[in-house]
Amino acid sequence: MAWIVLIASGVLEAVWASALGASKGFKRTRPTVLFVVALVLSMAGLAYAMGSLPVGTAYAVWVGIGAVLTVLIAAVRGQDKLTPLRTALLAGLIGCVIGLKAVS
Template structure:
């Protein structure tokens, strides 16, 4: 159960990061509210997962999921341009997160 909560929390990290960007400095109300809700839910889920998982592993997995999805969202929306190096580094990041989970 802790892993499921951690994964959902990692996804919510990407949601709040994208919403933060879309809020344009907290000037747009809807993305600002989405940012705040996703941030609180993401942190609460991370905190709960850390009661059952090692702190370092939980945090690394949470950050890895959030960072990977945020970069992929940037590719999809055209805010970032994919290239071979970025894609290979994302694959390495995902592999590292999977590896951390495998050895935990």
């Protein structure tokens, strides 16, 4: 159960990071509200997962999922470019997250 919550929290990290950028310095209401809600839920889920998973592993997986998804969201929105090298590096990051799960 902790892994499922951790994965969902990683997804929410990408949501709050993207909403933070869209809030334009907290000047836009909807993205700001989304940022706050996603941030609180993401942190709560991370805290829950750390109750039964190693702290370093849980944090690395959370950050990895959030980072990869944030880049992908930005690429879909046309705010970032996915070059072959960046894609390979993101794939490597995903591989490291899977590896951490496998050895935990």
